[in-house]
Amino acid sequence: MSKDNGVKSWVGQLGASISSDMAEEIDAFETNIKLRKAGKLDAKIFAEARLRRGAYGQRYDNGRRHDGSKTQELVYPSGDLVKGPETIWDAPGMMRIKSPMGIASNEQLETLADLAEEYSDGILHVTTRQEIQLHFVHIDTTPDIMRRLAAVGITTREACGNSVRNVTSCQYAGGCRTAPFDVTPYAKATTYFLLGHKDIQDFGRKFKISFSGCKTNPCGMAMFHDVGCIAVTKEVGGETKRGFEFYVGGGLGAVPFQAQLLDGFVPEEELLPLCQAVCRVFSRLGERKNRARARLKFVIKKLGIEEFRKVVAEERKIIPEDERWTTYLADLDSTNETPLRPGRPLEQSAIDAIDTPVQEEFASWRKHNIWPQPQTNYVTATVRLPLGDFTSEQVRKLTDITRKYTGNTVRFTIEQNLVVRHVSESDLPDFHEGLVAAGLCSPGASTIADIVACPGTDTCKLGISASRGLAAELEKKFSGGKHEDPEVEALHIKASGCFNSCSQHHVADLGFLGVSRIVDGRRIAHFQFVLGGEWANNGGAYGLAIGAYPSKRIPQVIDRTLAFWKKEREEGEDLKGFVARMGRAKIKKELDDLRKIPSYEEQPDFYTDWGDSREYTIGDLGTGECAGEVVSIVDFGLQDAERRLFEAQLDLEAGKTGAASVAAYKSMLTAAKALIMVFNIDIQEDADRVIADFRTHFHDTGRFHDPFAGAKFANYLLKRYESPPSIEDNDLAAREAIDEAQLFVEAAQGCYQRMQGDI
Template sequence: MTVTEPTPARVSRPRQQRGEGQWAKGYFTPLNGNEQTKKDDDGLNVRARIENVYAYRGFDSIDGGDLRGRMRWWGLYTQRRPGIDGGKTGILEPEDLDDKYFMLRVRIDGGRLDLDQLRAVAEVSEKYARGTADVTDRQNIQLHWVRIEDVPAIWRTLEGVGLTTAEACGDVPRVILGSPVAGISAAEIIDGTPAIEEISERYIGSPEFSNLPRKFKTAISGLQDVVHEINDISFVGVVHPELGPGFDVWVGGGLSTNPHFAKRLNAFVTLEEVPEVWAGVCGIFRDYGYRRLRSRARLKFLVADWGAEKFREVLETEYLKRELSDGPAPEPAPAYDRDHIGVHVQKDGNHYVGFAPRVGRVDGATLAKIADLAEAAGSNRVRTTAEQKLLILDVAPDRVEELVSALEALDLQVRPSVFRRSTMACTGIEFCKLAIVETKKSASNLIDELERRLPDFDQPLTINLNGCPNSCARIQVADIGLKGQLVLDEHGEQVEGYQVHLGGHLGAQTKDPKDVEDGAFGRKVRGLKVTAAALPDYVERLARRFQEQRHEDETFAQWTARASEADLS
């Protein structure tokens, strides 16, 4: 028998790797439709067409590349057409899912609002958005039912008080998270507000960073209250033994279908250095970020491939042209009190009052009433948080209880139950084209049921509902994370439901710095799914088992890590 030897090409030629579409490696030819759309025209340029063409000619005149792409650069998404069930998500063509109305995202960097700004958002909500207003876990406010004809008037109203929708969506630097108690908290290491303001002024709306591979999320805080573990870049307040207060730099965090915790660069930067370092990291993402596949286009994938050491080296040598100082890690801190709910003393002797709407949902009329209550209490400053909550700052001690009573009369709870305080929900199928199930009403109903069934439950317990796998509501880092999907009920019928993630968390699990755990993504029990109708029963059952079985000082996340699958089902 004759044996044919393999050709040299088969045995010695290395496998040709496909390019990731990185500009720094010469891949300037767009490798997918999204990249082509961005190359055809900068998303920032769509504003002129909105103001001069689409607002006059109406929805049907909008170019498809603008409608489902570039308009996001100005905070606009088409919302879901009513009546399309979750089974058709991902199956129908975009034009079949699009309604002729928009979600509009108001960008609120650092969560900072004065009363004129809050009233302007309320006015826009009432006049142009059917009264809708949702406080998001990115410190923005989202409006719905917006007509393209009204967008120029909305911009005039918002920009007249210093607000913007610029780059609130799109492949750009999104809103910058900042501590809602920046400058007033006695526990704050350093106030990051000047850095947030400088980045916003210099870079937001600039063509320098208006074409990134995908969205770029930032957090800057002198406290650990802005989910620094899961942002593309975060600056966390620390004290350097020689250089004093400044920030520790983290990069490459993100959730969605492939979650990653951010990595420390072991680098210390001063407040003055933050904008330059931010721009350097953003530049790395622009130039080296993966553009071939949208599913791998977030910074977290580049950081995972490079590692923190190489990332820092590229940052220093190619972008900053200097070395950064090494620095200390932040002290461990619990995550369960990051929302600033309740009445707290400011370092100037006044108080701030944090309160909880139902899963972030308010309305324009309520926002206007909040502004009136703040003004009556002597305050001109309101803050949004990264937990879908609101704060009123600068309240004199003798006005606190009057304000608390007035807020609670609006169902804005200052001293909420565990369930009201710690339940979060994304937009869901009501408006979102990516969603599979409804979330806001389900979460609100769940709160009511749990308050009725478990009135004495007092342990921290986060419950996050998401309408799809994309994790806008951070399901992987919740005690009970609920990912929306269609499931079979007891009759074999396909109904709305959730895949369950258990024991996810950020930060430390106790207040004792000697007894801490790193953050963890939630545990998935094999086959564990629950219908929307059965959700209150399931969460009640789980909470009662936790109460019965927990060890002294044990958190829910710690319990789920050791509990049997039977106890978690």
């Protein structure tokens, strides 16, 4: 055992197994910890430093927790020491660990398992960006976690903060029937070319890149990434050239945007320089102050795709040549995986030999969890992980299985599962038996039972509703069920704890995002229902917001919606088509009675959320650390106003002029309410209350007044309040309402920035 100064340490233990660059970076981070503890490093700077190393905050890290009846102080031993604004040093945090393309080797998996046991709670959580998160981690232990990861080739660098996040890719890449070629080496090259690159160090916000093998399947999700690359080939001079359809400016969150095509064919040698050019443009033109508009999608919205294309092309011309742009192309086979065992077909006699009780389980598992590969007699098996969770013990059993049957790697998926590739079909019964023994044999991968959920109120500081609690409930409801209708079985459910869309609810058939409502003075967890998104075609379309329903009624909302669809659908009409034909109003009417709230006395458990016995509150909401700077509840509210405004614009485009007017007005009320929360956290929804408080705190004091336009924008709201919009409003009225709302919401953003002393 190596020792440093007579004390055992991972520095001494791991020694040369960590590259000198990585060792230096981690040492520097550990120094920052010491400086911060000594009061020699500003808390905000330290916060940014840890975020760029993947160390996030977690719920209750401000030292307060609502216990169901009152907020209790959590008195940590570290006292006043903080690791960021209002983030207590000793409070448990989350560690996000990058795994580019979701790939993890057996050795890496086993290291992750060790870390989960030693520093977390024994659970590895797979995210929708194909990474691993560990929760309840103490900041003091993070340098050792980083060292042990570095020793097996994993970095947490730029896992969070304003940087290029984990590059994702189709989990079937290299074993896919629909892809023209394997995107893995290109995704890998992009990952390591941009990691730590000087051109990505000054972003105003995060930046996400994905790679898809084809246009139709939902693996890479090009349409909601800042940069989405889809593999294509082209005949040039009698030769098949590899390249990419290159999409830019997609994104989810409060204001979802579909990506736009920047270039229909980017030759492979131009992939990295084009990515670099887009990054440089984003770094130069991306918003800095208004965080709600700081993603690439807003740059493109402002410039238009044609102008953006020109700017990127100009940027591309002036980037100094870099040999790394093409050196990897000489070794594209380096990421190939070689099957461990010869591919053989699965004979019926082998199935018949399975014990009878297990035969049905095997058939059920095989139906949805197997993906035939183009390589003859090989399949990819999906290991379904309920809510994305598995244990250290399960990891070790899994690596026993992969070492025996397949080889050295697994890949995490954006559906929070993992896949094992190159399984010989003849091995499937034994492979399945191994999974059964490990408790990793859940059938129904990528079906209605395979629900995706972000951490929500379980651990996220920004969670409003219990997305994991809801997902667990729905999973119980749908798992093991034999669905008569295969179209129902094929649907996808995704639940986010807030509008940030970490579960990717916009592209779910049945999507949910956490909101809350106050009824009779009591706050109740709700979910906004987003219906009819498209999971296929790289997330080809976003769902329609139907309305907010009490959290405890969501199972009924789903049942009712599916029954309505099955009853009213036309021949061959899928849910997305049904929603488009039927429209929001009819669906909403069908669900209307489910919005009713029983009294507290009648049904007190209605006032709790799924998986949590405490009476519901939003008092535990904290300050977000999504991108290295603070995201307050006011920011949230302002983002919500943006979302409503966006919905108003969609209504207008769809010819629903009255609905557009009403939504525009609601966006103003939402923005006003957000500002009021600075003074009154419990401000209620109703317009009378919002207007009264807005007058008191913002209009009469002049606080809201624009430095140049004075009370003009505030009066837009007050005018609308006196003369509310009508569902009968015509196109002209709707356009006017949206224009005014746009100006009001922007004025609200400006007001909040002034209040923060940003201007």
